[in-house]
Amino acid sequence: MKHLRVTVHVDDDHAPEFFELLASSSSIAETRLVDWSMTAGERSTLLYTVDGDPATFAERAADTAGIESVELSGTTRGRTYALVVMRPRETPLFAAINRASAEAGLIVRKPIVYRDGTMSARVVGEAAVLQRALDAAPDGVDVRIDEIGQLRGHADDPVVSLSDRQREAVAVALELGYYNQPREATHEDVAVELDCAAPTASDHLQKAEARIVRAVMDEFGVDA
Structure with a gap:
């Protein structure tokens, strides 16, 4: 069983209008296909996240061939x-994704990421x-x-790679508002809850944050 990370580029002459909206719109930094219900019938339902102007996305998508409806959160x-x-x-292009998703022995993993004119995805299955x-x-x-590689199992979840103390430090920091904007807690506040020195609390948080960021940024080959 192989695990591939692939990037798809579509020639301008062949790019569907909806793909251009997802991957190349000046008003959208990135879209992600995070879940879907693709069937053998005439309609499929897809859930995207839109990092950018949602009103422009909805308006343009609704006027695109093949799109029946768009509902925004x-x-x-x-x-x-x-x-x-x-x-x-x-x-x-979307018919091809639909066929691949329905192919026995093949899984297209979530999410599919659209940015900078390309589509990136992870695929798992038998080599043939x-x-x-x-x-x-x-x-x-x-x-x-x-x-090309093997599935990493639990390593796909960055939280699993944290030590118990690092996970505890992050949980405490979240509860205290350390990650809020504006910040509502300091390293010293986290240290009090963990019953340790402030530099130790800071070290736990920095190591945990580094592991989480590297795992997330590596998902589609972004240099962390």
């Missing part, structure tokens, strides 16, 4: 959820099935394999 810290009902067969999926890419679609 409230915006928190610049990010909005968008529930999209679409007809994937009307766009070859993965190769068939790559060979079936539509015209104008270039699939670059960024990484």
